[in-house]
Amino acid sequence: MGNLPSLSKLSTTPVFNTKAVARETEVPADTFRAWERRYKVPQPQRTAGGHRLYSERDIAIIRWLRDRTAEGMNISQAVMLLNQSLEEDISEPLPKYVSSSREPRGLSSLVHDFTNALINFDGARADQILSETFAMYPFDDVLIQMVQVAMVDIGERWHHGEINVAVEHYSTQFVRRKLSSLLNMFDTDEARGKVLIACAPDELHDLGTLIISLFLARRGWKVVYLGPQMPLPDLIEAVRTLRPDLVCLSASMPETAAQLAEVAQALQGSFPYLPVGYGGWVFNSIPELRETMPGTFLGQNARELSDAVTELLGRKSTSTIES
Template identity: 25%
Template sequence: MYGIKKVAELTGMSPITLRAWEQRYGVIIPNRTEGGARVYQQEDLDDLLWVIHQKQAKKITVKQAMELLRKQKAKPLSETIDYRYFIDTIFDFLTSYDIRNATKLTNQLFTIHDAEAIFHHIFIPILVKVGDQWESKDLTVAHEHFISHFIEQQISQVFYGLESSGKHGKAIAICPPNEMHQIGLLLFSLFLKKRGVDVIFIGENTPIDAILTMLKKDSLDIVCLSVTLASNRNYLTALLSELEKEKQSPSIVIGGSGASKLPEQYQHFVLDGDLATWERWFEQHKQ
């Protein structure tokens, strides 16, 4: 979250102009604190940068750019961006180890579109494409590691740069021992943090005792787990059994390709699907 002075600094606009745009066009409207101070979310900042970019690149008025933004927000991302082009282009850059151009194009996308949507609609399909081509021997392990690290770093930067109000509780995000794939968990952590959940991202190799200790000490509301290895079934079963014994059992959500291997009694904790599915889950479980 950003105050109006910080947004003015990041956009190159004056606070007076920001307030005028808000009152005149009614498209980008920040939240307010109890004291009346404006609080801009990352999406608000992205929208302002988009309007500025449209105004300069297309030589149009602020009013026209705001109207374009209004219409764009009424459409899904797939109708406002040719994301297949960006999937293929960034993929080609990364498979050529061209980090400079991949980063440049990614940063350009961040200035005109919501980062979370970019991760879901562009970066996750890139990972799927990498996995398919790795299995067909068209890509090497080095490619897979390089691209995965790049995408994880992009999500991490947004995650750690985002402040959370903690309005909807506290969560812990963990992987069982020996799990090396945590991008999905990190993306879900960003999803929660963006919606007002204070997320403690632990990641891989988290012992059960450490989780239970944190649960008692920090009053966790949500426990997020990601599992890909079938060998971690016993770990998860033991952890879930312990969590169910807690007097105030937290909400549990499990993702990853190994989640389907859990016993039937725990399948209701499994969450997969797209961003819309996550949104529905959050509405049901938010504090």
Template identity: 40%
Template sequence: MGLFERLRSEPVYNTRAVVRQTGVPADTFRSWERRHGFPAPARTDGNQRRYSERDIAAIAWLRDQTQAGMTIGQAIAHLRTLEPHVTGATVATAVARPVVSPNGAYPDALRQRMAHLRDVMVDALVAFDAAVADRAVEEALALLPLEEVCLNLMQPVLVEIGERWARGEVGVSVEHFASGFVIRKVGALFNLSRPDTGRGPLVAACLEGELHEVGLLLTCLFLSRRGFAIVYLGPNLPLRDLAQAVARVRAPLVLLSAATPPAAEQLIHASHELARLLPRQGEHPTPMIGFGGAAFIADPSLGERVNGVFLGTDAESASQTVERVLAAS
């Protein structure tokens, strides 16, 4: 159940009623409308604004977030991740979201803007400037759905910085700073996605020795937003601790990731060992294993040795594979 799902969506309240109920000046939420596309009130034949109960509740929620220290842009971006019913019916229709062509391409202006934001974010992270990087993410969230911001901004930025590190153009401190920034950003979005509710739960972890968690965390964010409950155990987890957690929550699927060949070898071993540690118990079958990561993308032959299902090359394909695998089980 979303924050405002039980509230009525019919636009019946005038501007004065919104001010009276929220305490937010009309000039303020009209400024939000002009700059961020929210709220998106209906209009009468006389061009007067009319707001719904959902609009009023969302305006009050945004008021509380800005009073707590968020910028209004950040608050609206978080509202989109937190409240799909409002964002689907109100925010998303108001913001100038791109029209995707049948081949998945974006309009030239949007594509160019996203390329610019990638450059800005890379330069900011190389300069250890989290504030500028954060503004780039915030602007992207106003242009694209969250999943596409992850795939078309944050992930390519990390790849570019990793390649610069490999060429010796930046130090490992830059790579660590950039990874930490993205982990914090994705982690905050993940926490807002209500990962404790939904189908499952699914358990996700990187095994002991594997510290590269960004790809796994992105997949968990995507799955949570698709309605799955996620028990996220993070990096560097011993196998027996993983088995205990899976057994306790009776997860139907375990998500594992490996970025390097040594980590992939450990994942291969774990995929077979988990079958021994987690035998079928009555009506609860041995959980399936879904795996991915850079090591398996670079060398697909490694995946042939895993007792599990390769999820795909990015968080979106992984989410689709999880849906398909669980639907067939």
């Protein structure tokens, strides 16, 4: 994927009119005006007469978005990556691409609208809100403070009988599709190390493991995502084949936490040098359960997990597993 040119070196002086930008970038004016309306990027200034004027930096950004969409990425993902690149480049003193003409919407209002859109089976609206949020807030915050919060809210309403299973399934599938496509995007073979991620044998709650997978993949770890309901013999087989540097296990209920203790113990028996970590909602709500678990508790959420994994594995890139 092409890197963004160093934007800080490019002029922000508004000099090019719409026609010149279309000619320079070979992107139709309607297209980049639609990007501006929907994602607040690029950010042309206006002349006294109301005409748009673009800078060199705007042109570089339009070209970069053009190339990503030509590679098959959808525009909302491309804008999200643009924001992410700006976020990661600490030498880049640029604001995120939020319209300077109005305050960004508060996250809680976006979470509320996102949840409502899902509950009303309105995937297009949910998609739009998600893109808007990715364009305005740091990637990690969107996952933990928006997606996770919305899924807990929707799931709890299902648990209380306030919404039916069709609504819960629709919302879960929507989020699963989004998170999976992001995970594919961050997949890399030049990784810092390989992490295998799986749920306990009877565990269906897997959105948390998808989120932790994304956090790790985005930080350069090769994630092998095995998802919900992972039977122990197959997990052992997978470890033997894949030789990961770390296995991360997840449970959300006391029964599945008990299973996880057996899984972790069996893994440690078969692969004494393989680090095994665990986490999940039940270990946050009943912390005493951590005392029953072999392996390392890696944190209460995806953010804590990424720090713990870096601490545990450092920058090691070769597999150390022995069987």
